[in-house]
Amino acid sequence: MLVVKAEESLTCALENPVISRDPGALICFLDQEFDGQLGLLSEFPLLIGCANPAGSWVILADQLPVSHAAWRPITLLSHARPIRAVGIGLVTTHSDYRGRGLAGQVVNACLDAATGQGAEVAFLFAETRKLYSELGFAMAGRERLISLNKDYEPQKNVREAFEPDATALLPLLEDHPLRARRTPDEFAALLSIPETHVYVWEEANQIRAYCIEGKGRDLRGVIHEWGGDARVLDPLLRTVATLNPRASCVLGPADQEPPLDDESSIEPLAQFKILKPDVFGTADPCSLFGNPETPPTLPIYIWGLDSV
Ligand SMILES: CC(C)(COP(=O)(O)OP(=O)(O)OC[C@H]1O[C@@H](n2cnc3c(N)ncnc32)[C@H](O)[C@@H]1OP(=O)(O)O)[C@@H](O)C(=O)NCCC(=O)NCCS
Incomplete structure (x- = not known):
């Protein structure tokens, strides 16, 4: 019976992409088809669901989603000026x-909607493939990947953070010149993602530095955000590496003082598409944001929690 239904729906006329109006059907579809694991709504609290009702674009067959992409606006702060970006995921x-071009169509629908609302740049975190390069995305930006040496005596000032600490963390994030703009509510929602482990360095009841490992099913074992007093970041990160057995590396901006002097490499950051080439004088994301070989003319960085 189910097989007949699937064959029937394959012959159904596919509609043009539309904004998803059925959150239940969408979550069901994503949990089944993305990677087969449940719980995507809790892992992308700002991208899908009630926080972003107009962000999810779908192609429907028989009124059920068969293809989906979501976008949300994210302002990237650079030295020069804020950039109106859009994260797609x-x-x-x-x-x-x-293999019939449906993902290309839904991503395009997101790009059109975002451009219509003034977005200048789009980014996504995914493996490079024709699907994205045909839409004009190219790997660009620079990120430092540092291997963590685990041979270290843990320091007593480090503890796992709990919810009320979130308000103390935002000013530490805001000390970074390169980042995405995040409101306190957005930060709190991102910290509620399962398997997001936050550690702080505390002195005299004051949080001096923090770091974050994991984000749902992503970034397991990776410390993908850190901030605060540069003098205590090294012992904080080394202590976390000993307390959390899966923590094995640290990510951060390539063109900022690294928090550790361990062995590191420079990697590309994400796939970017310039939506408003006239604004930047180029349509080439590499000439703007650099790549591992070339320094940027407009430096940017996207911390792990902002990866849509
Ligand atoms: C990745 C994924 C979304 C692609 O969806 P899709 O609808 O098959 O994508 P498209 O058909 O637009 O493109 C797929 C390929 O078919 C090619 N293609 C597009 N239209 C085509 C057509 N009419 N005829 C032949 N090939 C076509 C594209 O060039 C692309 O090539 P690539 O595999 O080298 O990139 C899908 O495989 C999926 O859901 N995977 C699981 C979730 C996932 O991993 N998502 C990505 C991370 S966010």
Whole structure:
């Protein structure tokens, strides 16, 4: 019976991309088709669901989603000026419908909607493939990946953070010149993602530095955000590496003083598409944001929690 239904729906006329109006059907579809694991709504609290009702674009067949992409506006703060960016994620097509250009159509619908609302740049975190390069995305930006040496005597000033600490962390994040703008509510929502472990360095009841390992099913074992007093970041990160057995590396901006002097490499940051080339004088993301070989003309950085 189910097989007949699937074959029937394959022959259904596919509609043009529309904004998703059925959150229940969307979550069901994503949990089944993205990677087969449940819980995406809790892992992308700002991208899908009630926080971003107009962000999810779907192609429907028989009124059910068969392809999806979501976008949300994110302001990137650079030395020069704020950049109106859009993060795109959860690009997913039903396994019966892949290879027919549906993901390309839903991502394009997101780009059109975002451009219509003034976005200048789009980014996504995904493996490079024709799907994205045909839409004009290219890997660009620079990120430092530092290996963590685990041979260290843990320091007593480090503890795991709990919810009320969130308000103390935002000013430490805001000390970074390169980052995405985040409101306190957005920060709190991102910290509520399962398997997001926050550690702080505390002195005299004051949080001096913090770092974050993990983000749902992503970034396991990776410390993908850190901030605060440069003098205590090194012992904080080394202590976390001993307390948390899965923590094995640290990510951060390539063109900022690293928090540790351990062995590191420079990696590309994400895939970018310039939506308003006239604003930047180029349509090439590498010439703007650099890449591992070339320094940027407009430096930017996207911390792990902001990866949509
Ligand atoms: C990745 C994914 C979204 C692609 O969906 P899709 O609808 O098959 O994507 P498209 O059909 O637009 O593009 C897929 C490929 O088919 C090619 N293609 C597009 N239209 C085509 C057509 N009419 N005929 C032949 N090939 C076509 C594209 O160039 C692309 O090539 P690539 O595999 O080298 O990139 C889908 O495989 C999926 O849901 N995977 C699981 C979730 C996931 O990993 N998402 C990405 C991370 S956010």
